Amino acid sequence: xxxxxxxxxxxxxxxxxxxxxxxxxxxxxxxxxVCRLWCNITRNDSIWEDLCFSHVSPSPPRAVRPVVVAxxxxxxxxxxxxxxxxxxxGESERVGRAWTRDVEVQLSLSLFCVDYYERLGGGGGGGGGxxxxxxxxxxxxxxxxxxxx
Amino acid sequence: MSTQRLDLxxxxxxxxxxxxxxxxxxxxxxxxxxxxxxxxxxxKQNIRLLPLATSTQTVKEEFWEKGKSLKRFADQGLVDExxxxxxxxxxxxxxxxxxxxNDEDSEGLSLRRLDAGNFWFQSSFACQNPPQVPFALTCSGxxxxxxYVPSEVISPPLPLSNNPWLESVITEIxxxxxxxxxxxxxxxxxxxxxxxxxxxxSLGLNQTENAAEHxxxxxxxxxxxxxxxxVEASEEDNQGEHQGFELVSLLTACVEAIGTKEIAAINxxxxxxxxxxxxxxxxxxxxxxxxxxxxxxxxxxxxPHIFHITTPRELDRFDDDFGTALxxxxxxxxxxxFVHFTANEILLRxxxxxxxxxxxxxxxxxxxxxxxxxxxLASRNNPPSxxxxxxxxxxxxxxxETGDRLAGFxxxxxxxxxFHPVVDRLEDVRLWMLHVKEREGVAVNCIFQLHKMxxxxxxxxxxxxxxxxxxxxxxxxxxxxQEAEHNAPNLETRVANSLKYYSAIFDSIDCSLPLDSxxxxxxxxxxxxxIRNIVACEGSDRIERHESFEKWKKLMEEGGFLCTGIRERxxxxxxxxxxxxxxxxxxxxxxxxxSALTLSxxxxxxxxxxxxxxxxxxxxxxxxxxxx
Numbered sequence: 173x174x175x176x177x178x179x180x181x182x183x184x185x186x187x188x189x190x191x192x193x194x195x196x197x198x199x200x201x202x203x204x205x206v207c208r209l210w211c212n213i214t215r216n217d218s219i220w221e222d223l224c225f226s227h228v229s230p231s232p233p234r235a236v237r238p239v240v241v242a243x244x245x246x247x248x249x250x251x252x253x254x255x256x257x258x259x260x261x262g263e264s265e266r267v268g269r270a271w272t273r274d275v276e277v278q279l280s281l282s283l284f285c286v287d288y289y290e291r292l293g294g295g296g297g298g299g300g301g302x303x304x305x306x307x308x309x310x311x312x313x314x315x316x317x318x319x320x321x
Numbered sequence: 322m323s324t325q326r327l328d329l330x331x332x333x334x335x336x337x338x339x340x341x342x343x344x345x346x347x348x349x350x351x352x353x354x355x356x357x358x359x360x361x362x363x364x365k366q367n368i369r370l371l372p373l374a375t376s377t378q379t380v381k382e383e384f385w386e387k388g389k390s391l392k393r394f395a396d397q398g399l400v401d402e403x404x405x406x407x408x409x410x411x412x413x414x415x416x417x418x419x420x421x422x423n424d425e426d427s428e429g430l431s432l433r434r435l436d437a438g439n440f441w442f443q444s445s446f447a448c449q450n451p452p453q454v455p456f457a458l459t460c461s462g463x464x465x466x467x468x469y470v471p472s473e474v475i476s477p478p479l480p481l482s483n484n485p486w487l488e489s490v491i492t493e494i495x496x497x498x499x500x501x502x503x504x505x506x507x508x509x510x511x512x513x514x515x516x517x518x519x520x521x522x523s524l525g526l527n528q529t530e531n532a533a534e535h536x537x538x539x540x541x542x543x544x545x546x547x548x549x550x551x552v553e554a555s556e557e558d559n560q561g562e563h564q565g566f567e568l569v570s571l572l573t574a575c576v577e578a579i580g581t582k583e584i585a586a587i588n589x590x591x592x593x594x595x596x597x598x599x600x601x602x603x604x605x606x607x608x609x610x611x612x613x614x615x616x617x618x619x620x621x622x623x624x625p626h627i628f629h630i631t632t633p634r635e636l637d638r639f640d641d642d643f644g645t646a647l648x649x650x651x652x653x654x655x656x657x658x659f660v661h662f663t664a665n666e667i668l669l670r671x672x673x674x675x676x677x678x679x680x681x682x683x684x685x686x687x688x689x690x691x692x693x694x695x696x697x698l699a700s701r702n703n704p705p706s707x708x709x710x711x712x713x714x715x716x717x718x719x720x721x722e723t724g725d726r727l728a729g730f731x732x733x734x735x736x737x738x739x740f741h742p743v744v745d746r747l748e749d750v751r752l753w754m755l756h757v758k759e760r761e762g763v764a765v766n767c768i769f770q771l772h773k774m775x776x777x778x779x780x781x782x783x784x785x786x787x788x789x790x791x792x793x794x795x796x797x798x799x800x801x802x803q804e805a806e807h808n809a810p811n812l813e814t815r816v817a818n819s820l821k822y823y824s825a826i827f828d829s830i831d832c833s834l835p836l837d838s839x840x841x842x843x844x845x846x847x848x849x850x851x852i853r854n855i856v857a858c859e860g861s862d863r864i865e866r867h868e869s870f871e872k873w874k875k876l877m878e879e880g881g882f883l884c885t886g887i888r889e890r891x892x893x894x895x896x897x898x899x900x901x902x903x904x905x906x907x908x909x910x911x912x913x914x915x916s917a918l919t920l921s922x923x924x925x926x927x928x929x930x931x932x933x934x935x936x937x938x939x940x941x942x943x944x945x946x947x948x949x
Contacts (some may be wrong), residue, residue: 174383218868223724230698233700233701233702233705234702235699235700235701235702238699238734238735239696239699239700239734242733242734242735243696243734244732250742256901256902257897261897261900261901261902272893274846275456275890275894276897277450278697278894279662279897279898280691281693281696281697281700282658282662282665282696282697283658283693284696285692285695285696285730286658286689286692286693287691287694288692288730289688289726289730290652291687292726292729292730293588310806314384
């Protein structure tokens with residue numbers, strides 16, 4: 173009688189990645205708290221890239237990647253922009269035209285840029301120091317307000 | 322109440338009497354805010370505004386989910402202004418289905434009796450409870466000396482009136498023209514000013530209004546109050562409404578008095594307005610306060626020997642504050658993003674395939690438009706090998722900072738970028754300053770700039786500007802303008818139209834920020850600047866000459882440009898953008914056969930974005946070589 177080898181997913185990281193790649197944002201967050209390995213995997217930005225651009229057709233040009241990475245990475249893009257945008261727009265919007273999703277992503281990217289640019293400010297335009305308490309209100313703050321979808 | 326000061330923005334409660342020279346007279350202050358409801362009613366009865374107003378109010382309460390809408394006030398007040406353009410009046414009445422426009426007596430009628438000697442005051446205030454004491458109206462004496470600020474339109478807040486919370490009962494009627502009474506009034510006012518009871522009362526009033534506002538858009542998530550709260554809200558709204566109607570009717574009366582040059586009446590109204598309106602009050606109160614300031618400025622310029630206003634402070638903080646205000650505005654409102662993203666989308670399309678890209682941005686300010694454009698360029702399959710921006714502006718420091726930031730951003734994206742600052746006024750810019758080179762795609766970006774060229778009655782300035790634009794050989798000219806008609810030669814029309822317009826804007830800001838937010842005050846001050854320009858300036862000083870898109874279309878076509886149209890993608894993007902803001906009052910519509918995209922708040926159009934190409938270029942292969 174041969175003992176069947178136990179299958180431990182953690183031994184097969186490539187398969188693990190393939191699986192995790194297909195999760196939605198929330199599940200990815202949950203997955204990150206499973207164990208150290210999983211946590212490390214979820215820290216990998218490319219998983220979040222798939223999340224950001226899932227269902228986008230045609231898939232965005234290769235050149236987008238360095239841009240996003242330069243601005244903070246896919247995870248940041250997802251958490252800061254894509255996810256709130258998606259939740260604001262709701263399911264119904266996205267079922268629309270094929271390129272609706274593309275426009276949505278572009279919109280998220282644009283917002284992401286504006287936010288990055290604002291942070292670049294550092295006193296530029298004379299506004300930096302002065303808005304004091306308001307400085308924490310980034311241009312993406314409006315995305316954080318709860319909304320009845 | 323002898324001092325008229327409008328301290329805007331953040332120092333309104335400063336009772337800095339030493340700084341202000343009163344626009345003289347007087348004191349007609351309304352007494353107890355408690356009575357204000359009653360008093361406004363009686364006031365209105367006199368103005369014949371109310372009888373119909375209340376009925377329409379109740380009707381409106383039902384279908385108007387959003388508690389207060391300034392526009393209602395604006396429309397209501399406007400229609401009884403006899404001088405107002407018929408067309409505008411009709412528009413007002415149609416919007417809200419009110420049929421009472423004809424019935425509303427022009428207050429002008431009752432107001433004219435002012436000259437006949439306090440007659441009007443007596444009758445109107447007679448019904449008020451507390452002070453039966455007749456009140457004072459002192460006409461502006463000749464001793465008013467003026468030192469008004471040279472017309473640089475954009476004068477920062479002017480102390481105009483105190484806190485309405487300092488109301489008290491002055492009232493002593495004297496004959497028109499008696500100037501020495503003022504002296505006695507001032508002390509009276511000071512004393513009453515410190516009375517806490519009226520203050521707390523007013524505070525109470527203010528709070529209820531605040532509560533109403535918060536209730537109405539409570540929790541930021543639900544723009545529409547539930548049934549339960551709407552009843553309550555309408556209670557408080559009623560008060561707010563009355564206040565609103567009173568304020569607007571006072572404004573229109575004041576404008577009319579300016580038209581008929583009745584100094585005493587002007588005095589009276591500005592005093593009243595100064596009393597009642599505050600840049601820290603409700604939305605309508607703030608709006609009225611800014612209009613009052615603008616009217617006061619205008620009046621001071623018209624009759625410098627009669628009216629006196631102290632020199633405004635903070636002239637040098639102008640640019641800084643404006644920059645901050647703009648960034649804040651960009652954060653809370655979709656308006657700047659709408660304009661920028663739509664323009665960028667069109668630009669992207671125009672630059673498809675171009676290897677060298679040059680944007681001439683008239684008034685780049687902080688360059689908020691460009692980061693997302695850079696990202697789109699950098700994400701292209703073939704990013705351009707060279708990106709240049711020529712930024713034009715009036716502040717060297719701001720331009721340099723903007724240039725540095727943009728450069729930093731472009732570097733992060735690995736986008737080869739050059740920035741050329743041009744510090745000059747629009748009319749002084751020449752082609753050689755613009756660094757236009759061969760073999761590049763040029764785009765001209767005119768966001769809220771073209772209207773500044775309309776001051777020239779025979780169109781010379783605009784023609785020259787168009788000539789300049791054409792000489793750069795642009796692929797596309799992006800134009801964004803306020804969708805409004807604020808360029809009528811007569812004041813009444815301008816005030817009427819702009820009241821509606823800025824009411825909508827203030828309403829939209831109201832939805833994003835609470836009343837006590839300093840950010841909000843900054844943003845509102847930014848618009849107050851425009852209001853001041855529209856109301857108080859003339860000739861080449863008045864640069865905020867907003868026109869409707871139809872007018873612009875004609876002007877552009879006469880100038881040799883053809884509209885390149887708006888595609889579905891821009892429309893969709895705008896719609897998505899608006900959806901992301903929690904209130905659904907913004908709409909985006911196409912105008913004129915897909916020529917332009919207009920953003921509206923409820924049914925008030927606000928801004929229009931369109932794109933143009935010079936006629937010899939459009940439809941033919943461009944005059945610069947195609948990229949490899």
